[in-house]
Amino acid sequence: MDQQDSARGTGDATTVQRKGDRELVVTRTFDAPPGTVYRAWAEADLFKRWWMPRSISGATLVACDIDMQTGGKYRLEFGTGSPETMAFYGRYLEVIPNERIVWTNDEGDEGAVTTVTFEERDGRTLLTFHEVYPTKEALEEALQGSAAALPEQMEQLDQLLSPADA
Amino acid sequence: MVQCPDNALNLSFVALADATRRGIIDQLGRADASISALAHRFHMTLTGMGKHIQVLERAGLVVTRKVGRVRTCTLGRRGLAEEATWIEAHRRIFEARFDALDVVIDELKKEEGDGSAG
Numbered sequence: 001m002d003q004q005d006s007a008r009g010t011g012d013a014t015t016v017q018r019k020g021d022r023e024l025v026v027t028r029t030f031d032a033p034p035g036t037v038y039r040a041w042a043e044a045d046l047f048k049r050w051w052m053p054r055s056i057s058g059a060t061l062v063a064c065d066i067d068m069q070t071g072g073k074y075r076l077e078f079g080t081g082s083p084e085t086m087a088f089y090g091r092y093l094e095v096i097p098n099e100r101i102v103w104t105n106d107e108g109d110e111g112a113v114t115t116v117t118f119e120e121r122d123g124r125t126l127l128t129f130h131e132v133y134p135t136k137e138a139l140e141e142a143l144q145g146s147a148a149a150l151p152e153q154m155e156q157l158d159q160l161l162s163p164a165d166a
Numbered sequence: 167m168v169q170c171p172d173n174a175l176n177l178s179f180v181a182l183a184d185a186t187r188r189g190i191i192d193q194l195g196r197a198d199a200s201i202s203a204l205a206h207r208f209h210m211t212l213t214g215m216g217k218h219i220q221v222l223e224r225a226g227l228v229v230t231r232k233v234g235r236v237r238t239c240t241l242g243r244r245g246l247a248e249e250a251t252w253i254e255a256h257r258r259i260f261e262a263r264f265d266a267l268d269v270v271i272d273e274l275k276k277e278e279g280d281g282s283a284g
Contacts, residue, residue, distance in 0.1 A: 014264055016257040021192070024256065028264045032271045036278060040270045050266035129260070140188045 021136040024112075026129040034118035037125040038098045041116065042068040052078065070095045074103065110138035181225035186210075187218050191227060194241040201230075201237050 014028045030037050040046045048064040062085055063077035075089040090104040090111065099118055105111030112131040119126045133139040181187055186208055193199060193207065205215035219239055222228035229242045 014257055014261045016253050016260060018253065026256070026260050028260070030264075030268065030271055032275050036271055036274050037267075039274060040267055046270050046274070050263060050270050053262045053266045136189065136192065137185050140185070140192065 018139075022133045022139050024131045024133075024139065024142075028127050029121065030125045030127060032125060033123055034120050034125045035098045037127060038118050041101060042066070042095075042097070048076075051076070068092065068095055068101070110134050110141070112138070112142065181221050181227055184218070184221075187222055190218060190222060190239075191241065194228060194239055198238050198240045201239060204239065 012029045012031075014026065017025045019025050040050065044064045044066040047066060048061045052061055060079045061076060062079045063075065065073075065075045067073055070092055072092045072095070073089065074092065075087060077085045077087045079085055088105065088107050090106040092101065092103050093113070094100065094102040100115065102113065102115045104113055110133065112133045115128075115130045115132075117128045117130075119128070131139075131142075133142065182191070189208065190204060193204065199207070201215050201219055202212060204210075204219070205212050208215065210218075219228060219230060223230060223242075226242045229240045230237050231240070232238075
C-alpha cells in the first residue's frame with residue numbers, strides 16, 4: 001500500500017550497463033526474499049503477467065511454456081496484431097531454484113546466453129540479469145533491435161541528434 | 167510530430183547500417199584511434215578504412231583531426247547519443263517489466279504471508 005512509494009525511494013532503480021564487447025548487465029532490487037522473486041520467473045502463469053508488459057511492446061503473450069529445470073525447454077509466443085506470432089525459445093542450461101537460472105536464446109543464429117541470479121540482501125533480493133552474446137556484432141544488433149522496436153525511442157533519437165543542427 | 171530534422175539523421179542510419187562502421191563507433195567509444203590503427207584492428211587497407219571514416223564523419227558520428235602525419239579519429243557527439251539511446255531503450259524495457267514484476271511479487275508476498283501466519 002504505502003510501501004510502494006517507500007520501496008521506490010530506497011534506490012531500487014533499474015541499471016543497465018554494457019560490459020566489454022559482448023555483455024549486457026541489468027540489475028534491480030526487489031522488496032521480497034529470493035524464493036518469492038524466483039517463483040515469478042519459474043511459474044508460467046506468473047511469468048507471463050510481467051515479462052512483456054503491453055505498455056512497452058503492444059504485443060500480447062499468447063503462449064508461454066516453461067519447463068524450469070536443467071535441460072528443460074521454454075517457448076514464448078507473442079501476438080503482434082497480425083496473423084503471425086513471434087516466437088522466442090531455448091533451453092535451460094542450469095536451474096538452481098531460488099538462486100540462478102541460465103538459458104539459451106535459440107531463435108537466431110547468434111543468440112545470447114542469459115543468466116539471472118537472485119541474491120539475498122537483508123531480506124530483499126538483488127536480481128542480476130546478464131546476457132552474453134557470441135560476438136560483439138550480435139550485441140550491437142540486439143541493442144539496435146530494441147531501439148528500433150520502440151517508436152518512442154526513435155523520437156528520442158531524433159531529439160538527441162537534432163540539437164547540433166538547431 | 168517529430169520530423170526528420172535534416173539529412174543528418176538519414177546519414178546516421180546509413181552510416182550505422184554497416185557492421186564494420188558500428189564496430190568502429192564501438193571501438194572509438196573506448197579510445198581515440200588513428201586511421202591506421204583502426205585499419206589494422208579491422209584487417210583493412212588504409213584506403214578502405216578511410217572510406218568508412220568518411221561516411222561516419224559526414225554523419226557527424228566521428229570527428230577527425232590531423233596532427234603531423236597522423237589522422238586521429240574521435241567519437242562525435244552523435245555517436246555518443248546513439249550509444250546512450252540504445253542503453254536507454256533497454257532500460258525502458260526492463261523498467262516496465264520490473265514494475266509489472268513488482269505487482270506480481272506484492273501479490274505473492276501477501277499470499278505467502280497469509281499462508282505462514284495462518
